[in-house]
């Protein structure tokens with residue numbers, strides 16, 4: 001348990017009683033860490049001065065408690081040092097990573113309290129508590145911020161999904177990331193995240209950040225496959241439909257079929273020309289199915305399998321036929337392992353997170369109430385600089401915002417063809433259109449009309465207005481209140 005802003009230790013004792021009630025007879029008394037900056041003015045604007053009287057009272061209150069550590073430092077310094085603090089428990093060095101209960105004194109400068117909340121919320125174990133008291137100080141600003149965060153979270157996990165999704169989005173510039181859903185398809189995992197990076201450090205950094213999210217604490221990683229691109233040792237005539245083997249560029253295909261693959265050792269004993277003949281047959285069969293695109297990557301020595309094979313296509317039946325035919329090829333008899341197989345559905349990150357159940361990420365964000373004039377604040381210009389686009393939510397709908405040379409446009413985010421996320425599409429500022437990232441449907445940003453490609457139905461266009469730095473949108477069907485002149489003009 002961690003308490004910041006301890007003063008005389010009364011709250012710590014109270015929390016110990018709560019822990020004793022919740023956990024009944026714990027094997028060992030929980031560790032209690034208290035933090036307060038004895039001897040200096042604690043926080044700018046604090047409602048009290050922490051001095052020797054408080055310190056003495058705290059020491060007396062917790063004196064008989066055997067598992068208590070007090071840090072005399074302000075919270076900013078403590079939080080900075082937290083990653084470097086270790087405990088020795090039964091001869092083992094353990095980092096101070098997670099707490100069952102975090103108790104914060106809310107009667108300080110709201111920015112400091114909010115910093116404490118943000119730094120510590122991901123360190124509370126699943127099912128644990130973060131409690132902030134005295135939130136009415138400073139005009140109740142901390143309480144207002146907590147209320148807003150709770151509304152955004154919506155309960156039931158919506159906020160956790162948003163945090164998880166935003167963490168993935170933050171890495172979008174460092175790695176190529178493709179989310180694929182597996183809910184309803186496989187029983188042992190819910191989604192696949194295809195990550196393409198130039199170095200291993202980026203993969204480590206992403207997974208570390210995801211582990212630190214609230215949702216990350218509930219996830220397991222049943223499968224993880226590592227592989228690299230390299231030139232094949234076999235000679236294949238170039239096929240324009242197949243990608244370069246040295247660069248991974250996922251296509252916009254609806255499905256991804258992935259499995260680890262290992263050859264038998266006798267395969268490697270065969271003379272190279274004999275293997276080349278079998279590989280030629282393999283390739284000949286593959287080319288009978290041009291709708292299926294193949295990515296082969298190599299894992300020798302890096303991971304348990306020898307290859308990771310990822311096929312992309314829009315039709316699972318084509319892939320099924322291809323694999324059945326490949327089973328009859330000669331090379332197939334030298335396959336040692338080609339399972340498990342993952343049939344993955346490409347979808348936007350937010351749709352994928354909503355397949356996990358709980359409150360919808362979209363619903364959670366859309367709890368922001370619309371105003372009396374029908375407009376809903378959805379973003380600030382700082383979030384949407386010229387040339388940028390982003391997805392927001394209003395009244396439960398995903399909306400794509402675009403800043404085209406300083407003018408903001410809003411249209412429904414789901415492409416009417418196959419529901420791709422239009423906020424991820426390419427914008428042509430000259431024509432004021434967006435091209436859908438999946439099959440090149442083209443939509444007008446001004447009207448939502450289809451201007452090209454496979455979609456046949458338009459998307460809704462929203463009205464947009466700015467109030468200072470705030471972007472507000474209203475549904476297309478909403479009308480400005482009509483101001484009727486008085487006296488009424490004669491017909």
Ligand code: FES
Nearest residue numbers: 415418436439441
């Ligand atoms: S999803 Fe096919 S054009 Fe948009």
